[in-house]
Amino acid sequence: MAESATLQELLVRCAQSDEKALETLYRLTSPQLFGVALRMLRRKDWAEEVMQECYVRIWQNARNYSAAQSQPLTWMSRIVRNACIDWLRKPQLEIPDADDTIINEWADEAPGPMARLAQFQDSKRIAECLKRLEAIQRQVIAMAFFDDLSHSEIAARLAAPLGTVKSWCRRGLERLKGCLA
Known part of the structure; x- marks a missing residue:
């Protein structure tokens, strides 16, 4: 010294x-x-x-x-x-995570804020376009996509001919496509 x-x-x-x-x-x-x-x-x-x-x-x-x-x-x-x-x-805001265990435990596959905003905007546009459809087309599309029912199952539930259900679905989807374009 x-x-x-x-x-x-x-x-x-x-x-x-x-x-x-x-x-x-x-x-x-x-x-x-x-x-x-x-x-x-x-x-x-x-x-x-x-x-x-x-x-x-x-x-x-x-x-x-x-x-x-x-x-x-x-x-x-x-x-x-x-x-x-x-x-x-002083408050220690740093939490040591040398092996990334904290990050891995908190990580998820959920979309980030920008992706959620885009999804929200897309959902809003789809909802607006669905409102423009005839009630039966909207109902058939909802049953097919949201309830995951086949055309046959929809026809049975609505007591409608299978060909008619397919036509409602096809026409509804064409109008949705035109509205969203």
């Missing part, structure tokens, strides 16, 4: 915007300060992020350092400690 006088000199030079001094200060103090951060945060990625913030704070506040009040390493350790406390207090 570097001597206190060396660290004091480096802090004075940092206060004068000497980037080389910050580089040397980092090289001399980062192992010990990183250890402080790691002990407090218990996650290497968080400690690395906090350390980056801390050296920016040290650089920006070097002019406020007073050798009469504390040793350089004590002053820098206090900055690290306070930054770690701030980090632990």
Whole structure:
């Protein structure tokens, strides 16, 4: 570990915007300060992020350092400690998902908002076109597509000849096609 006088000199030079001094200060103090951060945060990625913030704070506040009040390493350790406390207090919105289990559990095949809007608009157009059909054509098409009934089943339910049901369905579909075009 570097001597206190060396660290004091480096802090004075940092206060004068000497980037080389910050580089040397980092090289001399980062192992010990990183250890402080790691002990407090218990996650290497968080400690690395906090350390980056801390050296920016040290650089920006070097002019406020007073050798009469504390040793350089004590002053820098206090900055690290306070930054770690701030980090632990802020809400952690990040949820680690290294193996994508969260994404896979929440993923579904449902269409997204734009696809749903397009479906809604298509459905609205189809509904408008269905309203323009004769009631019997609308009923036959609804039974065929929504109830999944065959022409024979529709004919039996409506007590209508099979050929008539097929004609209603065909004419209705032609009118729908023309309306939607």
